[in-house]
Amino acid sequence: MPAIADRTDVYLERFNDALARSADEPTWLQERRKRAMERFLQLGVPSLKHEEYKYTDLSALADGQLLFGTRAGGAETALPSYAAGGASDRATGAGPQVLGHVPQGARVQSLAEALLSEPDLVQRYLATIADYEDHALCAVNTAFFSHAVVITAERGAVLDEPIQLVFGDGLRDSLPRVLIVAGRNSSVQVVETYAGSGAYWRNAVTEIYAEENARVDHYRAQVESLDAYHTGRLQASQERDSYVSSFSISFGAAVARNDIGTRLNGSGCECSLDGLYAVRGDQLVDHHTGIDHAMPHCNSHQLYKGVLDDRAKGVFNGKIFVRPDAQKTDAVQSNKNLLLSDDSEVNTKPQLEIDANDVRCTHGATIGQLDSEAAFYLQSRGIGADRARNLLTYAFAADALERIKLAPLKEHFESLLLNRFASQES
Amino acid sequence: MLQVRNLHVSIEGQKILRGIDLDVQPGTVHAVMGPNGSGKSTLASVLAGRDGYEIEEGSVTFEGQDLLDMDPEIRAREGVFLAFQYPVEVPGVTTMYFMREAINAVRKHRGQAELSAGEFLKLAREKINPLGMEADMLKRAINEGFSGGEKKRSEIFQMAMLEPKLAVLDETDSGLDIDALKIVADGVNSLRSADRSFVVITHYQRLLNYIVPDYVHVLSDGRIELSGDKNLALELESRGYGWINDEVVPQAAAGV
Numbered sequence: 001m002p003a004i005a006d007r008t009d010v011y012l013e014r015f016n017d018a019l020a021r022s023a024d025e026p027t028w029l030q031e032r033r034k035r036a037m038e039r040f041l042q043l044g045v046p047s048l049k050h051e052e053y054k055y056t057d058l059s060a061l062a063d064g065q066l067l068f069g070t071r072a073g074g075a076e077t078a079l080p081s082y083a084a085g086g087a088s089d090r091a092t093g094a095g096p097q098v099l100g101h102v103p104q105g106a107r108v109q110s111l112a113e114a115l116l117s118e119p120d121l122v123q124r125y126l127a128t129i130a131d132y133e134d135h136a137l138c139a140v141n142t143a144f145f146s147h148a149v150v151i152t153a154e155r156g157a158v159l160d161e162p163i164q165l166v167f168g169d170g171l172r173d174s175l176p177r178v179l180i181v182a183g184r185n186s187s188v189q190v191v192e193t194y195a196g197s198g199a200y201w202r203n204a205v206t207e208i209y210a211e212e213n214a215r216v217d218h219y220r221a222q223v224e225s226l227d228a229y230h231t232g233r234l235q236a237s238q239e240r241d242s243y244v245s246s247f248s249i250s251f252g253a254a255v256a257r258n259d260i261g262t263r264l265n266g267s268g269c270e271c272s273l274d275g276l277y278a279v280r281g282d283q284l285v286d287h288h289t290g291i292d293h294a295m296p297h298c299n300s301h302q303l304y305k306g307v308l309d310d311r312a313k314g315v316f317n318g319k320i321f322v323r324p325d326a327q328k329t330d331a332v333q334s335n336k337n338l339l340l341s342d343d344s345e346v347n348t349k350p351q352l353e354i355d356a357n358d359v360r361c362t363h364g365a366t367i368g369q370l371d372s373e374a375a376f377y378l379q380s381r382g383i384g385a386d387r388a389r390n391l392l393t394y395a396f397a398a399d400a401l402e403r404i405k406l407a408p409l410k411e412h413f414e415s416l417l418l419n420r421f422a423s424q425e426s
Numbered sequence: 427m428l429q430v431r432n433l434h435v436s437i438e439g440q441k442i443l444r445g446i447d448l449d450v451q452p453g454t455v456h457a458v459m460g461p462n463g464s465g466k467s468t469l470a471s472v473l474a475g476r477d478g479y480e481i482e483e484g485s486v487t488f489e490g491q492d493l494l495d496m497d498p499e500i501r502a503r504e505g506v507f508l509a510f511q512y513p514v515e516v517p518g519v520t521t522m523y524f525m526r527e528a529i530n531a532v533r534k535h536r537g538q539a540e541l542s543a544g545e546f547l548k549l550a551r552e553k554i555n556p557l558g559m560e561a562d563m564l565k566r567a568i569n570e571g572f573s574g575g576e577k578k579r580s581e582i583f584q585m586a587m588l589e590p591k592l593a594v595l596d597e598t599d600s601g602l603d604i605d606a607l608k609i610v611a612d613g614v615n616s617l618r619s620a621d622r623s624f625v626v627i628t629h630y631q632r633l634l635n636y637i638v639p640d641y642v643h644v645l646s647d648g649r650i651e652l653s654g655d656k657n658l659a660l661e662l663e664s665r666g667y668g669w670i671n672d673e674v675v676p677q678a679a680a681g682v
Contacts, residue, residue, distance in 0.1 A: 383499055383524075383531055387531075392519075
């Protein structure tokens with residue numbers, strides 16, 4: 001989709017500044033940034049005419065003001081720590097706050113640090129997993145991000161405790177960039193939390209590389225300001241027998257667009273991409289997922305559940321590609337929505353492209369309302385109407401919440417959900 | 427305790443109840459019997475406050491207050507309990523969570539302190555064991571995957587927990603084998619007291635061998651056509667419901 005050329009002036013101006021600031025970066029990174037900028041200028045911020053954005057209006061982002069403009073100061077909002085041990089001793093320069101003890105066998109580094117300690121690894125994976133050639137928002141992040149966090153787990157390292165990255169207020173956190181590389185047989189859990197105040201655009205990109213038999217559990221908890229735009233891309237690349245899970249919690253932002261994908265490059269891979277969104281007022285939340293089954297004997301599961309009230313809108317688009325070599329693929333996709341009001345709506349669409357013949361791919365989407373008989377049952381025992389509604393909402397989401405293996409995170413959002421739609425407590 | 431006066435109720439324009447009068451004194455057990463479609467379950471639903479019923483005429487007072495004016499949860503907190511004919515499955519909410527919310531909502535309404543998790547569990551164990559159920563049931567989602575008998579026993583358990591003043595049992599006996607029936611009846615009988623009343627709605631006399639009523643009412647075509655003591659139930663059992671329409675109704679119409 002062609003962009004309106006003059007509206008990208010701000011981006012262009014800023015890009016020259018950004019390049020000047022990152023003059024000490026290696027050439028390969030500067031080349032990638034330049035190429036990303038070139039692609040962004042060609043693609044522009046996606047408009048409603050773009051098939052992948054037909055329900056999600058990002059026109060407010062076209063001129064870059066929400067990204068580069070000065071932020072109106074507000075009360076600092078934050079999510080609690082889900083990691084043990086509070087603030088980490090690991091600093092990442094001017095990047096996000098890191099919570100959680102970083103155990104033996106793992107590293108949490110700023111880009112500058114990682115470029116010194118593991119330059120080959122960074123060059124191999126940074127901006128090579130998340131595609132900026134065809135995705136304008138990823139291109140913006142790639143061209144402009146000023147700080148990145150590089151999380152690496154050594155071969156065989158098992159990290160029992162999660163590492164939490166906190167993206168809060170402030171310009172430095174507008175373009176979060178995270179690279180997670182899990183070495184062979186390693187296991188790592190990462191939580192990214194997003195919260196802020198006022199009007200802004202946060203545009204995040206996380207890349208995950210899971211080596212053979214590695215396990216990565218990734219959570220993103222998004223409770224952005226209700227005036228904010230949040231766009232995020234999580235892209236994983238998996239080698240044989242690896243496991244990647246992603247859980248996307250989307251409660252905040254005026255407009256939230258999450259692109260979540262993984263490519264299964266080896267046989268025996270498994271991935272579980274799940275999410276829970278709960279929106280009200282005039283919020284819009286959009287999840288686009290893409291699972292690329294390139295090799296045989298891989299399993300993928302997807303469960304996205306949404307609760308929508310008032311005039312809120314939900315979008316779900318789930319793509320599953322099964323390549324010719326990917327025999328014995330087992331792919332399950334489910335998107336279930338609960339509408340609490342007459343004016344809320346959901347557009348949900350599975351998109352399966354299957355080029356192998358011995359596979360099992362199932363998908364299902366539902367849009368329903370609260371069971372009034374169940375509500376009456378609860379009320380007939382003395383539970384107030386609002387409380388009954390919240391309990392049933394919680395019950396609807398319970399199986400999705402069960403997929404959050406991190407207890408403090410699960411409990412926090414359970415309680416948020418239980419109280420989310422109450423106009424008054426009984 | 428409960429006064430139903432000339433109650434006329436319709437569902438989607440169709441008249442179901444055509445002038446019910448019923449007085450329930452504290453400590454009494456009233457059985458309401460009648461053939462299918464006579465309006466028994468409608469009466470139960472209207473007392474509990476289920477949506478979808480049009481009150482065309484009449485009144486219901488509970489302890490001097492207008493019951494029909496209260497939301498279902500207020501009725502429950504005031505002490506009205508309905509044991510459902512078809513208890514609802516609610517996946518995702520455990521019975522424990524549900525009952526703790528319910529009991530504390532009721533206690534709060536009555537000005538009593540809320541129960542702690544420990545106090546609740548102790549009480550729940552006390553109430554659940556006599557019903558032949560394990561405390562493990564509390565950890566299961568409400569009625570999910572319960573057998574018919576388990577669902578009915580769960581209703582009695584909930585009643586025992588909430589200690590209502592007036593309990594309406596809507597065909598709690600339907601579909602129960604004799605052992606389950608006895609357990610349910612024992613559960614009800616153990617709650618009988620001088621200030622607690624029951625309206626036992628049933629299609630079959632069998633239950634009334636175990637829950638012996640003080641009064642029996644026969645509902646037919648939306649009206650209570652006949653009232654009596656427990657012997658009326660036995661007569662119904664031996665003669666069926668047919669004679670009500672054949673003999674009692676014409677007599678009433680003729681003013682005999």
